Amino acid sequence: MILNCHLVYRALRLCCCVACRLVGIAALLLITKAPAYAVESAPADQVARGEYLTRAANCISCHTRDNGEPFAGGVAFETSFGTLYSTNITPDDEHGIGAWRDEDFLRAMHEGIGREGEHLYPIFPYTDYTQMSRDDVLAIHAYLKTREPIDYQPPANEMTFPFNHRRLLWFWKMINFDEGRFETAPQWDETVARGAYLSEALGHCGQCHTPRTWSQGLDNDHKFAGATQRGWKAFNITSGPDGIGNWSDDELTQYLTTGHVPNKYASAGPMAEVVTDSLRHLRDEDIAAMVAYLRQIPPQPSDVPTIAEVRDMQSQRRQDMTSRAETMKQGEQLFMANCASCHYPDGSGPGGAYSNFEAHSVVRDPQGTNLIRVMLEGIDRQGRDMHVFMPAYRDLLSDEQIAALANYIGYHFGGHEADFSAEDVAAQRN
């Protein structure tokens, strides 16, 4: 099982932090691992297959900036060590990967090493892509080579010392990176294994949904337990009640392909990008495989209360919040004017995809991360059959007003009494 393998390797590594030994182990693993697992349902033609895989691996979301050309890069990733910019992966000779040979591309995807031999920052998820089969990587490369070359040079990274020294990444990789192709696990049937390959090697779900260790590696002991990335919370998607345990297969499928389940769940932020750019394009059987895979991820607890817990808290809550009555009134007024016409808070309207706030983790989460963030950023999501739009209120409402809304919504629908301030909202703005 893949999880156990990770643990074994980590233990080994802790015991013997000697580079040459690691290299030896890696070499050994390459030899001993099972043959790569390919996405069998993908079309045979290499470029068409590459297109499908490129979507499944969602290269486009991170490599396309606002108003930029597809795959031309330039998306800024703010990290605590500085700002990184995604690269141009169009086949432009000078600015893109036009001059890359297959072996260069393979080395980047499998080993996290650039064309000049430099270590790549792991914001590029080669830690997952390493599991992709050689054929799949080459198919992606073949597809990218058919794209329009774009002569755009993304800005240079702005990493603070000492993180601007790529050689340090060698240490990071030693701790956090297992080079090697995907392996199935004995207890997985073919569907689960396919789901695992799609979710891990391609979809790299863990990059957002799995918490990080002290060294910013993935903490796979708490796989998919939820984490905050790029200012958005990726919620717990493990199989227990704090995760997706109470979702039906139909709901999961609908969520992954359309981005929402009316009156229950709705995606925003990076997950909406994943639906728009990746998941909605996947075949039903692949989505079903991913659902099957998620179903067997061990349950993890969550800091977001369930609907039942929220109702319980609400029933026990004191009647009013005298000290905050004024801001609650302001929040309600703002809500009525700005939100209620689409969101029908009292449930008397048709609601569509937008009502029943308590069902949304975003609303129940006492940290309010996504609640504030979705008001700032809005939603612009294309599902399989429906486009969903919510305006970005970052320039239409002030920090104070968004905080008041978050407080009102959190209190009335989310059951919590978080007291967000204008500063909290300001901190969420880029």
Add this chain to the structure above:
Amino acid sequence: MAKLTLNINGTAQELDVEAGEPLLYVLRNGLGLKGPKFGCGLSECGACTVLADGKPLRACIVPAASLAGRTITTLEGLGTLENPHPLQQAFIDEQAAQCAYCIPGMIMSAKALLDRNPEPSDEDIAWALAGNLCGCGTHLRIVRAIKRAASTMRETPIDSREGSA
């Protein structure tokens, strides 16, 4: 087309409504009301604001069929040219308009505010109008007009005025 009965400006109106048709088009095209305006269709600008059971509602986006049984008030339901509501009179007195396209929505949002807060501060007004945009830059006069109306309405309660909604 389906039949729908709505109480609009104090009169029960039987209306033909298409599936999903927002209230705005029913009001403007079905009833010939000119107060509610089309501005964005996304609930961003507030030009279409009407009151549903006294609370502001963006008519451009709410399907009329979802409002069965509600009481709708538009600008026309406040006062008339001959007998304007204190809010309308205050907008005249303060000359609080340039193109005035946004003003009906401003007045309706202000009505909802004054109903719950008869003595609003400038900040209260700014918050009540957070969902109303003005392109001409009439904001300062709009705020003054609402304060003036609040003052008039405190001195002469609305119930004692003849013919007001």
Add this chain to the structure above:
Amino acid sequence: MTAPVSRRDVLAGALKGTGALLVGFAMSHPLTALAARITDDVENDIAGINKRVVDGDRVDAWLVITRDGRMILYSGKVELGTGVATALRQIVAEELAIAPTALEFIQGDTELTPDQKYTAGSKTLQVGGKQLRRAAATARHVLLGRASEHLGVPVEGLTVFDGAVVVTMSPSQRLSYAELIGTGFDTAVNDQADTVAPENFRVVGRSAPRIDIPAKVSGDFTYVHDIKRPGMWHGRVVRPPTIGATRMTATPEHIDRRHLAAEVEVVVEGAFIGVVAPTEWGAMQAAQSLKVSWRYAPTLPRMEALFDTLEAMPGDEEVGIDVGDVDTRLAAAEAPLTATYRWPYQIHDSIGPSCAVAEVNEGRMTAWSATQGVYPLRASLADLLELPQDEIHVIYAEGAGCYGHNGADDVTADAALLARAVNRPVRVQWSRADEHGWGPKGPAMVMKMAGALDASNAIAAWTFENWSPTHTTRPNADDGAANVLAGQLAHGLTPGSGTVGGNRNARTLYTFPHQRVTTHWLSSESSPLRPSALRTLGAMQNTFANECFLDELAYAGGLDPVDVRLRYLNDPRAKAVIEAVAKRSGWQPREQPNGQYEASRASHGRGIAFAQYENECAYVAAIAEVAVSGQGVRVEKVTVAHDCGQIVNPDGLRNQIEGNVLQATSRVLKEEVGFNTTGVTSLEWGAYPLLTFAEIPKVDIVLLDRPSEPMLGAGEATSAVIPAAIANAVFDACGLRLRRAPLTAAELRRVAQQS
């Protein structure tokens, strides 16, 4: 619609004397209803007049007095929401000694009003008001002459008063205008006719409530959006993905009508594709349901490369001024300064997207439009529809706030094409995305400055260089269908080029002895997004650069920004507005910035800017007070001193100045059109935001009234100076020079990081 109080009542009130006259117009709104009348009614009501005279050389083109006493003013300049329908009445009322409310107002109609071209450029009072004043003065002289004949009293012994000519020494002897009018004035406008002397003004120069406001706040007013015609259907246009691009590359490859309701009609002319349905909601759904696959080529530069692209384009060079020996002085300077200022594409902030109604009767096209020029639009429509101009009747109806060439003309052409195709009246209402995406844009511009101080801290050299397309691609006879969007789509046309507006206020009023001002004119076609007139045209962009760079030189030399301006101005009216604004705002001289940038704490500053609009119109100086922190720029207060010569309606003027301040604040702080290489991507208010109530500054205004000077327009002048005043205040607050609009928090942090 019926007026609740008859016009006669008001006239009767006015007849009681001067006091009553003023009271009469203070309670003006009863006549509002008349203003909104459909012109057909007026035409039919006027006894004895079958065919209107629209030749502006004739008094009858401007003014009709009917034998039953109605007085009607015909204006080719139209009410765009600025209050000119009231101010123009005031001007005419003054000459005729009547209450402004006694005048009915007919505007913008190719069969009823004189051709005054466009209502634009702050020229309605400055030019249109002057024309009307002369026409009304001529009318007064005609009436006086006729009365003199009838009464046997010399003109010198007569007075006009309250709608009648009165024998001065024997006021009971009088003849009303209606009694004197006969079949009209039947005379040419006399440009030399004596007008009422400013010292005798009773109407002009006093605040008059706007006559249109009551109906606008009651819901009775008819905007173009509210016009209904019998049998009218609703149309929408389905346009290609190349949203807002100047160059039309798109052609439809496949049109899939399968999902349309049966009654929907589809109209295709080239790349112009429209749907027409019996109901508005039906038309909206049809526009969504019609699936068109387009072939197109991306023509736009990357957004981040926009300014470099503009600067690299070939353009005709125009030297506005070149005096002294600039190059030698710059070369000799110890520390010359250079700076590049950049201004993005901006849209019109009209809250109501454009709308129009058109219908064809027996081959004649009638269109109701919020156009700024009924005659020029008629010329473009004639070309588009291949009809003679006199087969087209364009009638102005007010739209939402108009700040220049927005979608009003385009939507009229849309409606005309669709109405002709389906042979019924069609109303087209643009969506918010249509207006944001396809409406003409205020052009992006680059302004490069260089300058230097000499040893005595005098400005030794000054150069200005900018890159701009023309700022007007409005409908007109020469460019015809090319200057309406429907023509561009249907026939693959690109808007005509020209050289308007890009050099507006490029040259300053400052008397620098060594200066050069150059404009590089880019063709319309080379402007990535479709350029046209947006409030101030290039004056906002150019004044932003000029007034900020003067500030840069001032601080570089330790000179007070107010002093340095006064030092290089000769015109006393220019100096007067600067002195007035400095005094009113309590300006303290400064030689270095007041504060330093701190992300976590607000620092405060003040900045000044001055301009004479178009170098020959209104004088404006503004001082902005701002607070700056990592959260961005907050404008706290703006003080304006304003001299537009003779003031007609002081409160109306204040309303305009306030609007200019707030809109310009919005433009400089928040507004920028987003686009990718295919088209515009900021298609709603969340992506292209306006100033909100939480962000409005206080505004304090000093009006410098000069009743003996000509009227100068006030619709735009203030907008030109606000961005520079704010950017200069930001520098004073925190020592950071923001040269790239909009001055967002992100831009501020970017500059802070680089410094």
